[in-house]
Amino acid sequence: MAMQNQVETLADRPAARVAERLALRARGLSDRTVAWLFIAPTILLLLAINIFPLIWAIRLSFTNYKSNLGHLPIRFVGLANYLDILSDEDVWHGLQVTAHFVIFAIAFQVLIGFGLALLINRGFRGHGFWTTVILVPMMLSPVVVGNFWTLLLQPQIGPFNYVVGFLTGVPSASFSTIGDVSLAPWTIVMVDTWMWTPYVMLICLAGLRSIPDYIYEAAEIDRASPWRQFWSITLPMVMPFLMLAVLFRAIEAFKMFDLVNLLTSGGPGSTTELASITLKREAFEKWRTGYSSAFAIILFVTVFGAANIYVKALNRVKRR
Amino acid sequence: MTAATAAHSVVDSSPRAKTVAGVLVVLYALISIAPLLWIGATAFKSPEDAIAYPPKVLFQPTLEGYVNLFTVRTRQTPEFVATLPPATTWYDKLVRSRGMVIAGPSKVVPRFINSIVIAFGSTFLAVLLGTLAAYGFSRFKVPLADDLLFFILSTRMMPPIAVAIPIYLMYRQLGLTDTRIGLILLYTAVNVSLAVWLLKGFIDEIPREYEEAALVDGYTRLQAFRKAVLPQAATGIAATAIFSLIFSWNEYAFALLLTSGDAQTMPPFIPFIIGEGGQDWPAVAAATTLFLTPIVIFTVILRKHLLRGITFGAVRK
Numbered sequence: 001m002a003m004q005n006q007v008e009t010l011a012d013r014p015a016a017r018v019a020e021r022l023a024l025r026a027r028g029l030s031d032r033t034v035a036w037l038f039i040a041p042t043i044l045l046l047l048a049i050n051i052f053p054l055i056w057a058i059r060l061s062f063t064n065y066k067s068n069l070g071h072l073p074i075r076f077v078g079l080a081n082y083l084d085i086l087s088d089e090d091v092w093h094g095l096q097v098t099a100h101f102v103i104f105a106i107a108f109q110v111l112i113g114f115g116l117a118l119l120i121n122r123g124f125r126g127h128g129f130w131t132t133v134i135l136v137p138m139m140l141s142p143v144v145v146g147n148f149w150t151l152l153l154q155p156q157i158g159p160f161n162y163v164v165g166f167l168t169g170v171p172s173a174s175f176s177t178i179g180d181v182s183l184a185p186w187t188i189v190m191v192d193t194w195m196w197t198p199y200v201m202l203i204c205l206a207g208l209r210s211i212p213d214y215i216y217e218a219a220e221i222d223r224a225s226p227w228r229q230f231w232s233i234t235l236p237m238v239m240p241f242l243m244l245a246v247l248f249r250a251i252e253a254f255k256m257f258d259l260v261n262l263l264t265s266g267g268p269g270s271t272t273e274l275a276s277i278t279l280k281r282e283a284f285e286k287w288r289t290g291y292s293s294a295f296a297i298i299l300f301v302t303v304f305g306a307a308n309i310y311v312k313a314l315n316r317v318k319r320r
Numbered sequence: 321m322t323a324a325t326a327a328h329s330v331v332d333s334s335p336r337a338k339t340v341a342g343v344l345v346v347l348y349a350l351i352s353i354a355p356l357l358w359i360g361a362t363a364f365k366s367p368e369d370a371i372a373y374p375p376k377v378l379f380q381p382t383l384e385g386y387v388n389l390f391t392v393r394t395r396q397t398p399e400f401v402a403t404l405p406p407a408t409t410w411y412d413k414l415v416r417s418r419g420m421v422i423a424g425p426s427k428v429v430p431r432f433i434n435s436i437v438i439a440f441g442s443t444f445l446a447v448l449l450g451t452l453a454a455y456g457f458s459r460f461k462v463p464l465a466d467d468l469l470f471f472i473l474s475t476r477m478m479p480p481i482a483v484a485i486p487i488y489l490m491y492r493q494l495g496l497t498d499t500r501i502g503l504i505l506l507y508t509a510v511n512v513s514l515a516v517w518l519l520k521g522f523i524d525e526i527p528r529e530y531e532e533a534a535l536v537d538g539y540t541r542l543q544a545f546r547k548a549v550l551p552q553a554a555t556g557i558a559a560t561a562i563f564s565l566i567f568s569w570n571e572y573a574f575a576l577l578l579t580s581g582d583a584q585t586m587p588p589f590i591p592f593i594i595g596e597g598g599q600d601w602p603a604v605a606a607a608t609t610l611f612l613t614p615i616v617i618f619t620v621i622l623r624k625h626l627l628r629g630i631t632f633g634a635v636r637k
Contacts, residue, residue, distance in 0.1 A: 031460055034541045038456035042449045042512050043468065049509035050475040053486035060486065067489055116348060122333040124342035132623055133349040136356065138630075139619045141570035144608050147591040148359050151370075151601055159358060159375040194352060202627050206635045244634055255479040258572040262591060279481045284577060289485060296482030303477050 054300075061294035068287040081294035091295070093270065094278040100185055101192070101260075101274060102253040106246055108193040113200025114242065118234075120201070121208045131205075138198045146262035149191050153177045153263075178264050184272045188260050192253065200245045207241030208234070243314045247307065254303055275299055356612070362605035370601040384418075385602025387411045388595060389428055389610075393420040395596070427589070428607060435585040435611075438500055439568040442507035447561045449508070450515025451553070455545060457516070458523040459531075469520075472513045473632065480573040488577055500583045506574055511564040514632060518563070521633035522556025523549065559625035562618050569615065586611050 029037070061081055065074050085091050116134065120127050137145070152160045155176040165172030177187040211233065219229045257276040260266070266273035266281075279299065283292035333341070362370050364381040393415055401421065407413045415422050453472075457465055487506065488497070496502030526549060534544035550557075572587040579585065590611065593604050619626070627635050 029541060031541060034545075035456045035460035035462055038452035039462060039468070042453040042472070042516060045449065045505075045509050045512060046472060046475050049487070049506060050478070050483065053483050053490060054478070056486040056490070057482070067485075067492075112348075116345060119341035119345050122338050122341040124338040124345070127342070127345065130342075130345050130349045132620060133353055134345070135623070135626065136616055136619055137352055139566060139615050140356075140612055141572065141587050141615070143570075143572040143587045144590050144611055145355075147604065148608055149355065151362070151599075151604075152355055152358065154371075157371045157373050157375060162375050194355075197352075199630060203631060203635060206627055241635065244631060248631065251477055257479070257481055258587075276479055276481050279479070280577075283481065283485050284488075289489075293485055296479070296485060300478050300482050303479070304474065307477060 057293040057296055060290050061297050063290040065290045066287050067289040077290070081291045082298070084291065085295050085298060090270070091278065094273050094275050097185065097271065097273055098254065098256075098275045101188060101256065101272075102250055104186075104189045105192040105196070105253050106249050108189065109197045109200045109249060110242065110246065112193065113197045113245070114204045114238075116197070116201045117204035117208055120205060135198045135202065137195050140195075142195065142259040143262050145195070146191065146259040149263055150178065153187065155179065179268055181268050181271050184264050184268055188263060188272050191259060191263060192256070195259070196249060196252075199249065200242075203241050203245040204238055207238035210241075211237045240314065240317050243310075243317060247310050247314065250310070251303055251307060254299075254306075359605050359608050359612075362601055363609045365602050365605075367595065367600060367602055370605070382414075383411075384414060385600075385606040387414055388600055388603040389593065389606045390426055391415070392423045392426050393418075394423045395420050428593075431584055431586050431589045432610075434500060434583055435569060435587075438503045438507065438583075438585055439565050441500070441504040442511060442568045443561050443564040445504065445508040446511035446515045446564050447519075447557060449512050450519050450560065451550075451557060453512070453516045454519035454523050455549060458520050459528070469516070472516050476510070476513045476632075481577075484574060484577050487574075491578060498579045498581060498583045502578060503575065503583060503585070506578070507568040507571060510571075511567055514563060514567070514629070515560050517632040518560045518629060519553065519556055521628065522553050522560075526552045555625075559622060559629060562622050563629040566615055566618060 062076055062078060063074050064077050064081075066072065120131055152158050153176075155161055156173045158172075160177065161172040161175070164170065175183065177183050177190075215233055215237075216229060219233060224232065255276060256274055257280065260272055260274055261277055261280070264272045266277045275295075276299075279292055279295055282288050282295060361377075361379075363385045364383070365376070365379050366382050366384055369376050369379045370385075391411070396419065398419065401416060401419070404421070407416050412422060456462060457469060462468065491497045491502050496505075530548040530552065531544040534548040535541070539547065570587065571585075575585045576588040579588070586607070590604060590607050591599075593600055593607055595603065622629065
């Protein structure tokens with residue numbers, strides 16, 4: 001990751017000052033003690049709240065435990081939960097829905113976000129103010145906003161349908177963006193794009209501003225067309241930033257729960273039932289704790305594995 | 321990073337290109353902010369206007385939404401209302417004009433207080449732990465520092481629902497379900513990963529010479545940390561705190577699963593503000609407005625550090 005390079009250089013620095021530090025250590029707590037005193041609480045908290053539950057979940061994933069029927073004897077079932085999940089068509093359908101959501105949401109966010117960043121980077125008057133305005137949606141609570149979108153998207157009374165109807169002439173009561181099987185998957189993409197385009201935009205903007213002017217000046221001297229400059233300078237230089245944005249967004253979109261739970265809660269049917277929503281149903285409505293733990297582990301391994309592969313690719317792009 | 325100073329293409333865009341860019345960006349900004357303005361407006365509509373067809377842009381403003389948000393009302397027969405002493409306050413009159421009587425305060429105030437206590441409590445703890453750990457990682461040669469830092473970050477990658485199952489069981493055992501302290505601990509754990517990564521970046525930027533000078537002057541390591549490093553890291557700590565606050569304020573999944581009454585925060589509460597026959601949209605909009613406004617203000621304050629916060633310190637500019 002980007003940060004790991006810094007970590008190394010920083011780790012090297014103190015080594016150069018060992019002698020200096022030995023002299024200083026005589027007073028007060030030794031540096032080693034201070035270091036551990038400072039770091040230990042964080043590590044302990046994370047072990048208690050994250051790792052211990054994770055290990056517990058791994059253990060549960062091999063059982064048939066149901067947490068609403070806690071008094072029943074717990075039976076170890078081996079890999080049965082995992083096999084059930086991997087052979088369950090609903091699960092695969094859920095993963096397909098998730099993939100559709102992740103891919104299209106990120107594609108739109110990258111296109112619109114990058115486009116906006118290019119425009120803002122031209123530096124028109126008042127761009128600072130308008131950038132801040134654009135940034136607001138991504139800071140808001142997805143669930144509170146998602147809840148309100150259900151009013152905006154009502155077929156008859158919602159302003160969204162009214163505007164669409166006004167612009168296209170389609171009667172605004174004739175379609176339901178959250179109720180139609182074919183529209184709902186796109187609606188969640190749309191609301192997510194509305195919310196998170198600023199995120200991609202902000203990171204791309206940082207990328208654009210990191211490009212030194214002399215490169216463009218040189219290109220200008222070489223009479224490279226603006227089109228050529230974009231493909232040979234702008235895009236490759238912004239690429240690491242863009243990939244970072246995609247990485248963060250992909251992890252978040254894969255985990256997506258609140259916005260969609262409020263907007264459609266997985267419906268109509270199961271057309272927008274993302275993996276997180278399936279997981280919540282299994283764990284907290286059907287109370288199949290063992291089964292859902294196994295599902296949780298599979299999802300975690302997937303995110304973690306994908307993120308690792310992606311980080312490697314990211315580093316390769318950066319090195320070029 | 322005031323945008324004005326940072327935009328620096330020497331091959332400066334032509335005035336016409338700038339105008340076109342400006343028009344397009346402003347257009348996008350207006351469209352993207354429109355839903356939020358609609359929420360703000362709906363809060364001042366009557367329930368009828370809120371769900372009118374066609375949607376009403378111009379309407380007679382009323383505070384009914386806010387009144388409904390803060391009160392519980394019961395519908396009464398006109399004969400019963402007539403037996404009551406006359407309404408004295410404007411909100412009593414407003415409710416009576418609907419043929420209803422205020423039965424008491426709604427739960428919104430305790431929910432709001434929960435949100436405030438939990439957000440500030442977890443932010444305080446996360447920033448405290450995060451500052452210490454970040455300093456430790458920044459200044460000392462910690463064995464396996466890279467691995468520990470990656471471990472800290474990786475706790476953020478888990479889908480909340482996935483961790484929620486064992487945490488739900490663990491909290492049930494410990495009696496922490498539906499308690500403020502339970503949510504505070506949980507949010508602290510989530511926020512501390514961001515706090516460590518962000519603050520490490522900020523502390524890395526503080527020249528070591530300050531502390532070394534302090535150490536030479538006879539300060540102990542802890543004194544040097546307190547007197548030389550903390551004041552310099554103040555901006556970074558403040559920015560980190562705001563990010564933490566925003567996360568805790570907005571968090572939904574854990575709050576939904578781990579609280580049901582006493583400790584419930586606003587996000588799981590707002591969708592269940594209902595009136596007679598479905599959601600009471602003006603009241604929901606009023607709650608949403610009150611809930612979102614602090615975040616909008618924080619976003620403006622944070623503008624300079626936003627990039628750093630959302631990328632875990634990976635992009636610093």
